[in-house]
Amino acid sequence: MxxxxxxxxxxxxxxxxxxxxxxxxxxxxxxxxxxxxxxxxxxxxxxxxxxxxxxxxxxxxxxxxxxxxxxxxxxxxxxxxxxxxxxxxxxxxxxxxxxxxxxxxxxxxxxxxxxxxxxxxxxxxxxxxxxxxxxxxxxxxxxxxxxxxxxxxxxxxxxxxxxxxxxxxxxxxxxxxxxxxxxxxxxxxxxxxxxxxxxxxxxxxxxxxxxxxxxxxxxxxxPSSVALRTAVEHLPDGIVVLDTQRRVRFANRAAQRLVSLTDAGDMPFEDALARAGFNEQTSPDESDRDLRRFHRDGEVATTLVVSEAAIEGERGSASVLILRDMTTVEQQKAALAASRAALEERTAALECSLKEIQERDALITRLTLPLIPLSDGVLAMPLIGAFDGARCEALIALLLKRIEERSARMVLLDLTGITGFDESLAAALRQAADSARLMGAHIALCGIRPDIAESIVHERMHLNSVRLFATMQEGVAALLGHNR
CATH class of the missing domain: 1.20.1070.10 (Rhodopsin 7-helix transmembrane proteins)
Incomplete structure (x- = not known):
């Protein structure tokens, strides 16, 4: 034991x-x-x-x-x-x-x-x-x-x-x-x-x-130098060690894949890049950031961005270079620029279509809400179709605008062509009558069908200040006679 x-x-x-x-x-x-x-x-x-x-x-x-x-x-x-x-x-x-x-x-x-x-x-x-x-x-x-x-x-x-x-x-x-x-x-x-x-x-x-x-x-x-070397060998970026004469003394697998340096011998690193077909295309902005860009044309274009770190020693300054393959990044950047341009064109087309739709809606609104001048100070407006909240707002805005433009005193609204009378339309008519009265004009209604009359009663709409006529002909004749 x-x-x-x-x-x-x-x-x-x-x-x-x-x-x-x-x-x-x-x-x-x-x-x-x-x-x-x-x-x-x-x-x-x-x-x-x-x-x-x-x-x-x-x-x-x-x-x-x-x-x-x-x-x-x-x-x-x-x-x-x-x-x-x-x-x-x-x-x-x-x-x-x-x-x-x-x-x-x-x-x-x-x-x-x-x-x-x-x-x-x-x-x-x-x-x-x-x-x-x-x-x-x-x-x-x-x-x-x-x-x-x-x-x-x-x-x-x-x-x-x-x-x-x-x-x-x-x-x-x-x-x-x-x-x-x-x-x-x-x-x-x-x-x-x-x-x-x-x-x-x-x-x-x-x-x-x-x-x-x-x-x-x-x-x-x-960790051991062997472990560090193994880690460096498996890095996705290229690692290159240069001596004081800028000759390649070590290059990991990624660097060998990007730039063949096995036959570089005693030539400087830049000469090895030129022999491999790379041309320097460093921009002023990259130069300010201590970066260098090299590009090689061919069937498969390659772009490298090189950053350098100096190592001061007794025999001079050696360098460690990091080589990053920017080919995929450049391709993605070009694709992104193309997508952005296509998006801008699509946005412009959509804006143009939206403008056309808005103009068409305005035209439709004018056509569905026609204002007919009967005489000086007398207007007639037939209401056609269904009126939702948007059409009710358009009705009020157009009516008040025309009253102001023509100095109208009487406006005859024909309800014969509407398909339904609900609370929103009742509120719009009441608001139109009150607003017109404030501007010195009066609203008259004609063409009230039985179902519309029932809805007006149901909505408890007060029409004490609104003149009512059975038909548009009757209303036109009465208003014109009153105006004379």
Missing amino acids: NLILILLTLVVLTTSGVYVLVQDRHATPNRLFTFFALSMIILTGAAAVRLTSRNLQEIWFVSGMLAPLLAASSWLLIWLILALFIPHRYAQPSVRWSLAAPYIIMTTLLTLDWYGSFGVVWRDVIHSDTGTVVFSRGPIAFPTLMLYIFGGMIVPLTFLTTIAIRYPRMRAPALWLTGGAAISYVAGFLFGSLSLPVLNYVSLLPLHLAFGLVTLRYQVFR
């Missing part, structure tokens, strides 16, 4: 270290994690040798490695937390080495104390009758243990808790690492108190598992 736990710890540490190192072997956090995992692998391996060996010399040698390795792993853990969550502080050498100094001093003193046989902190191992291996404490063993508890446990937990509080974006991974570290430290203390050395050495497994979780779930370590 002891060997199984140790083996599990070694597998987890090795897998985590290799995975993070493969992500990016040049990144500082990845390297620090690898060193941290390596220190814990050596610590676990030394613990395995100490527990399984029967050679006193081997036991003595590996026992001296345990305490310094714990101090060194705590030092690397502090640096790793800084590099992952507070990189601007890790970049300051004074801060970085100030935090590392106590751990370096402790590692050095513990190593010298053991292998120099001073016995100030720990003394040689003692084999008891039961076969167990124990340390003999020196005079400053307890203060050293307190320093390790403070520097190796409290300080990392304080760092992680502070990060989780002050940096919301990093809160989730910091909390996972805080929980893993807390469980590991509590487990190590309990197993040490219960004299379970094997479990004590594997108690840091929760912390390693927490690192594995935040690595897989939150991607706290930088």
Whole structure:
């Protein structure tokens, strides 16, 4: 069981270290994690040798490695937390080495104390009758243990808790690492108190598992250059890297598809474009936005828009170009312009048709509401067909306009040709009579059929001020005689 736990710890540490190192072997956090995992692998391996060996010399040698390795792993853990969550502080050498100094001093003193046989902190191992291996404490063993508890446990937990509080974006991974570290430290203390050395050495497994979780779930370590290159290769836009002489040094798949650069050799990028049949057509507006446009005619026309970013280096200025295929966009823009022109023509045609309809409606209104001058000051208007709200409004407007134009005093409205008499027409006649009276004219009605008379009574229309005639002939004769 002891060997199984140790083996599990070694597998987890090795897998985590290799995975993070493969992500990016040049990144500082990845390297620090690898060193941290390596220190814990050596610590676990030394613990395995100490527990399984029967050679006193081997036991003595590996026992001296345990305490310094714990101090060194705590030092690397502090640096790793800084590099992952507070990189601007890790970049300051004074801060970085100030935090590392106590751990370096402790590692050095513990190593010298053991292998120099001073016995100030720990003394040689003692084999008891039961076969167990124990340390003999020196005079400053307890203060050293307190320093390790403070520097190796409290300080990392304080760092992680502070990060989780002050940096919301990093809160989730910091909390996972805080929980893993807390469980590991509590487990190590309990197993040490219960004299379970094997479990004590594997108690840091929760912390390693927490690192594995935040690595897989939150991607706290930088991806590898292989992964970045793969991502660049699958971008829809072309990516081209030029050297200081503007020669092509890298082109992804999209760039190779747009412009064949495999045979470009040492020619500049612009010459490679010209060889591929592209001509520059950059507009002043695009030039102001640091863009360049290239176009190639042919069976399949191609338009490229190139944006450039300079990279300053010791040997000069290199460049990274982004090539975007605007052919589809240009085609869509042309189709949109054609659709807009067709829409404008259609709109103009509709407006012309609407104007014709309005003129026709006006003509129909004039024809269906004819005003016949009988004499000076006397007009006759036959009403024909059905009258809805619009025709009633047109009737009132036309009637009042003609009264004003001809200074009419009497208007005879013939109801013989209407097809129905409803509330809207009754209201229109009442409004016409009142309005005409205000203008000094009077309204007379003729041609009232029985159904119309019944509707007038039903609508309770008051016709006290309106003269009524049976037929239009009677009304015309009466009005003309009255006018004379």
